[in-house]
Amino acid sequence: MTQAVADVQIPACNLLAGKKVFITGGTRGIGRAICTLFAQQGADIAFNYKSNEQAAAEIQTEIEGLGRRCISFKASVSDLPAVRQMFKEGAKFLGGLDILVNNASIKKDAFAAMIPEQDWVDVIDTNLKGTFYCCREGIKLMLRKKTGVIINLTSLSGIIGNIGQAHYAASKGGLIALTKTLAKELAGKNIRVNGIAPGLIKTDMIENIPEKILESHLTALPMKRFGESIEVATVALFLASDLSTYMTGEVINVNGGLYM
Amino acid sequence: MDLGISYAQTENPINSVLIHAEGTLGERLISLLNARGVNTLFQQNPSKTPWKAEEIEAFMQKVIQFAKQHGGLNSFVYLLPILPRDTIFDTKLSENWSLAMDYLREAFLFYRQATKLLVSQRQGCLMTVAFGMGARGHENMISMSVVAEAITGMNTCLTAEVMKQNVRINTLYYGLIEEADYDPETRQGLHHFCKLLDIPRVGQAEDIATWIHLLSTEEGSFINGQVIKINGGLL
Numbered sequence: 001m002t003q004a005v006a007d008v009q010i011p012a013c014n015l016l017a018g019k020k021v022f023i024t025g026g027t028r029g030i031g032r033a034i035c036t037l038f039a040q041q042g043a044d045i046a047f048n049y050k051s052n053e054q055a056a057a058e059i060q061t062e063i064e065g066l067g068r069r070c071i072s073f074k075a076s077v078s079d080l081p082a083v084r085q086m087f088k089e090g091a092k093f094l095g096g097l098d099i100l101v102n103n104a105s106i107k108k109d110a111f112a113a114m115i116p117e118q119d120w121v122d123v124i125d126t127n128l129k130g131t132f133y134c135c136r137e138g139i140k141l142m143l144r145k146k147t148g149v150i151i152n153l154t155s156l157s158g159i160i161g162n163i164g165q166a167h168y169a170a171s172k173g174g175l176i177a178l179t180k181t182l183a184k185e186l187a188g189k190n191i192r193v194n195g196i197a198p199g200l201i202k203t204d205m206i207e208n209i210p211e212k213i214l215e216s217h218l219t220a221l222p223m224k225r226f227g228e229s230i231e232v233a234t235v236a237l238f239l240a241s242d243l244s245t246y247m248t249g250e251v252i253n254v255n256g257g258l259y260m
Numbered sequence: 261m262d263l264g265i266s267y268a269q270t271e272n273p274i275n276s277v278l279i280h281a282e283g284t285l286g287e288r289l290i291s292l293l294n295a296r297g298v299n300t301l302f303q304q305n306p307s308k309t310p311w312k313a314e315e316i317e318a319f320m321q322k323v324i325q326f327a328k329q330h331g332g333l334n335s336f337v338y339l340l341p342i343l344p345r346d347t348i349f350d351t352k353l354s355e356n357w358s359l360a361m362d363y364l365r366e367a368f369l370f371y372r373q374a375t376k377l378l379v380s381q382r383q384g385c386l387m388t389v390a391f392g393m394g395a396r397g398h399e400n401m402i403s404m405s406v407v408a409e410a411i412t413g414m415n416t417c418l419t420a421e422v423m424k425q426n427v428r429i430n431t432l433y434y435g436l437i438e439e440a441d442y443d444p445e446t447r448q449g450l451h452h453f454c455k456l457l458d459i460p461r462v463g464q465a466e467d468i469a470t471w472i473h474l475l476s477t478e479e480g481s482f483i484n485g486q487v488i489k490i491n492g493g494l495l
Contacts, residue, residue: 112368112418113376117313120368128410129361139348161416161485166371170364173413177405180397185348249397 008230010037015241017042020094022087024048024077024134025104027055029203030153033229034101034236035059041237044069046090048104050076069094077104077130087137096145099240100138102131103153105171107205112166120167127171128178135182139191148191151239152179153232156199156255172197176251183249192248194239199255201227222257262304263322266290270297274334276476277323278302279370280341283441285465289339292469298334298476301326308341310362313369320373332381335476336374338367340390340411342441343404353402360403367411375418378427385428385475388415389468391440392433392489408433412487419485428484432471435491437463459492 021038025031026047036059039045045063049056049072056072063070071093075082091097106126108119131152142148157165158172176195183193200206200217206226209217218224232254238244239252253259262282267273274297281290282304290300303319305311311319327333340363346356371386378384390408398405412431419429434440436454446453454462467490474480 111421112414113372113379113421115368115372117365117369120365124361124364124410128406129357132357132406136348136353157417158413159416161413161418161420163417163420166414166417166421167368169417170368170410170414173416174364174406174410176413177397177409178402181399181402181405182348182397184397184399185402 008228008234010040010230010234012040014042015237015243016099019043019098019240020096021099021101021240022046022090022097022138023101023103024130025050026072027052027059029205030198030201030229030232031103032059033233034103036062037230037233037237038240039063039066039068039070041241042068043099044094046071046073046086046094048073048075048077048086050074050104076126077134078125080133083130083133083137087134087141091141097138097141097148098145099149099151100134101151101153101236101240102134104130105153107165107168109164109168109208111164115167123167124171127168128174131175132178135178139186142191143189146190149240150182150191150193151236152193152195154179154195154197154251156197156253156259159197159253160259179251180249187248192244194244194247194249195251196232196235196239197251197253197255198232199227199253199258201229201232203229220258225256227254227256262306263319264302264304265326266294266300266302268294268297268299273297273299274476275299275301275327275330275332276335276337276472277326277333278337278339280305280339282306282308285437285439285441286339288439288465289469289472292466293473296469296473298473299330310359310366311369316366316369316373320377323374324377327377327381333377333384335385335387335472336378337387337389337472338370340367340388340408342391343401343407345400345443346402347400348402356403360407364407364410368414371414371418375422375427379422379425382426385430385480386418387430387432387472387475388412389432389434389472392435392491416485423484428475428481430475430483430485431487432468433487433489433491434468435459435463435489435494437465437468439465454492457494459494461492463490463492
């Protein structure tokens with residue numbers, strides 16, 4: 001299978017100069033791209049990861065190499081006490097919180113009739129409950145400063161569904177409702193809440209999809225290529241920065257035209 | 261937990277299962293569906309607590325029996341209960357959120373079993389009927405909004421998975437309905453809200469029953485994977 005590759009060059013414009021950012025799921029794919037891009041744009045970063053210590057250390061070194069401050073936490077977003085602790089320590093390290101990016105997510109694809117209850121619980125706990133826990137802790141910190149931005153990474157699957165992803169789509173559909181509800185509740189507090197729904201992006205989330213199915217997706221894609229993580233990160237940058245100060249409650253599709 | 265079967269007094273009735281048919285709306289739907297020629301196996305849970313996995317398993321055995329006795333099942337309807345109001349600042353939010361997640365798991369466990377049954381028959385429609393605030397978000401109903409939209413997300417996947425087996429999945433989002441189990445505050449202001457929002461009238465259980473009936477029959481057999489809003493035009 002061959003496909004075109006995106007050539008993305010982002011100028012360092014310091015769009016996030018001095019901003020304090022927390023990113024969940026920072027060591028892989030889209031989360032990793034957001035960590036790096038936001039640091040290039042002048043933000044100090046706190047991020048968490050579930051298991052990959054080596055990747056976490058690499059990212060931390062990369063961010064510090066850009067002259068930004070960085071701290072990482074090995075913790076699951078579905079573990080409420082751990083979430084509370086990392087937000088407390090993260091805010092102390094950063095000196096507050098301006099931007100929260102909820103990216104941490106897992107998938108365990110199977111036909112709905114075959115999904116074991118434990119898999120259902122794991123996916124919902126990480127993707128939906130975990131995001132909710134992080135939002136709640138993040139909002140408490142943002143309310144102190146009377147300003148803030150939350151970006152939730154949802155999915156095309158939560159909008160149009162996908163075979164074998166009933167639990168994943170439920171979690172992402174729920175996230176869209178959470179995004180819109182929080183946007184309404186927090187608009188008066190000067191906190192903006194938006195979502196991004198990526199389509200097929202070249203990350204390990206699509207690694208296990210059989211080649212034949214990927215090819216059929218590619219045929220259906222108007223842009224005839226899969227997206228790069230950086231192409232989602234740039235949309236997150238737009239939503240996090242002052243370029244989007246009148247936007248809240250939106251879910252932006254980033255999918256090469258798949259859902260038109 | 262109350263279980264029951266309510267029979268239609270017509271020839272060639274069709275068969276439907278109603279989950280969470282408690283409260284005025286549930287009762288009314290049962291009688292309206294009977295009047296339209298639908299036999300209903302219903303479950304009511306006045307304590308308003310989600311079912312445990314083993315209870316669902318046991319109930320689904322009764323559903324299979326019901327389907328066998330009556331020549332198949334035409335529809336399986338899950339009525340998502342209305343959860344209490346809450347906001348992100350609410351002290352009761354954690355409690356409500358846990359309840360919402362339990363209902364979400366309950367819906368999944370029911371759907372997993374129900375789709376197996378409908379697929380084995382190679383026909384039928386699975387429906388979710390929910391107070392539809394999720395698509396737009398609702399600032400006073402965070403848990404309710406999330407669980408309704410999460411079920412809709414799940415339904416879109418199920419549609420793609422079972423459409424080839426002639427099984428359909430649809431979602432009915434209702435708005436302000438006279439018989440729905442709202443909190444006292446909403447109930448008191450129901451007619452006022454409708455005027456305020458320029459909705460021509462308060463909805464009735466009849467408006468929902470019409471759709472359940474249509475989707476349970478051959479006439480509705482080309483409607484699949486839809487989110488149908490029964491709300492008088494509430495934007």
